[in-house]
Amino acid sequence: MQTPTRQRAEPIGSERPLPPPPPPAEQGLDPTADMAKNGRVEYLFPTPVFWYVFTDAAALNAELRDLILEQERAAPSMVKSNQGGWQSPTDFFGWSGAAAETLQRYARRAVEIATARMPLPANLRIEFHLSGWAAVNRKGHYNTPHVHPMAVWSGVYYVDPGDEPPDAPGAVLEFAHPIVASVMTFFPGGLPTARLVRPEPGMMILFPSYLQHSVRMYHGVRPRICVPFNAHMRIVGP
Ligand SMILES: [Fe+2]
Secondary structure, eight states, X not given: OOOXXXXXOSOTXXXXXXXXXXXXXXXXXXXXXXXXXXXXXXXXXXXXOEEEEOTTOHHHHHHHHHHHHHHHHHSOOOOSSEESSEEOOSOGGGXXXXXXXXXHHHHHHXXXXXXXXXXXXXXXXXXXXXXXXXXXXXXXXXXXXXXXXXXXXXXXXXXXXOSOOTTOSSSOEEEEOSOTTHHHHSSTTTSOSEEEEOOOTTEEEEEXXXXXXXXXXXXXXXXXXXXXEEEEEEEEEO
């Protein structure tokens, strides 16, 4: 996949050259030299984000695009975080047709794969209920910052990212730093405060529903089409 990291600032884990240590007060080994070599930084409470790009999805995406634009013509938009554009009710995975069924299968499998990678108790048995909706943005449309309450995973599948030039500043999906205070106190200006993602056709992203995100204004001509979704959890055992 074309890695979405290309718009990310310098990775947090990259190591800068260490300033030279002060001369030791006594002869012998300097214990801070061992600390410089073996001291470790542990990242507590990281935010899991799952990525995958279906590279052979052109036919599926063409079907989804026709299906969604047909629905757009037939029904008024829901209004949530979208400023302009069209958003269907949250019944996408109930739409008839092979394309909607295939995407539901892909989304459910993504949730299962990402969940399997979480450090959960091995005997925990979970069922997921998925709800999705179609979204169409045209020139000037965007989504304000929001979270998806009450879900576990939230996700989005990009049917068509539109036709903005690759170096255009707009229409990216923006994940905000989940610890708001940190961006003002912990090396402010020096560490990333947001993660920008330029969508690709067939890109599937899952993220915790608490992670605030927004979509910057779209400036392209071809409609930008995606299917966001939520996965709600039910514990069925042990
Ligand atoms: Fe969202």
